[in-house]
Amino acid sequence: MNDRTSLCRIDDIPDGGAISAEIESSTGGFSLIVLRQGERVFAYHNECPHAGRRLDWSPGKFLVKDGVLVCAAHGASFDVASGACIGGPCRSGLAPVQLRVTDGDVGVGGALE
Numbered sequence: 211m212n213d214r215t216s217l218c219r220i221d222d223i224p225d226g227g228a229i230s231a232e233i234e235s236s237t238g239g240f241s242l243i244v245l246r247q248g249e250r251v252f253a254y255h256n257e258c259p260h261a262g263r264r265l266d267w268s269p270g271k272f273l274v275k276d277g278v279l280v281c282a283a284h285g286a287s288f289d290v291a292s293g294a295c296i297g298g299p300c301r302s303g304l305a306p307v308q309l310r311v312t313d314g315d316v317g318v319g320g321a322l323e
């Protein structure tokens with residue numbers, strides 16, 4: 211794997227919203243949630259700490275409003291900027307993934323093998 215995996219352009223992410231990104235790996239890959247607040251972007255594993263379900267209600271469609279991401283399965287709420295659980299049935303936060311933004315290109319580092 212390269213030391214950097216390109217996910218998307220920052221303009222591909224709606225400001226105040228989120229998209230999903232699928233990461234391929236030798237073990238079958240996984241899904242990320244990529245969120246944007248202005249020029250800031252955040253990524254988390256698309257796996258809810260409540261019951262392990264994906265957080266989107268339809269592939270790539272997330273419930274995000276006013277800086278809060280809500281899991282579509284049972285309503286756990288997470289702070290977009292930190293991934294912290296702020297309401298609902300979750301007991302811990304989302305698992306973060308470090309991003310880099312270079313000339314508008316959003317990528318992850320080499321730790322995701």
Ligand code: FES
Nearest residue numbers: 258260281284286
């Ligand atoms: S799996 Fe997300 S709230 Fe239950």
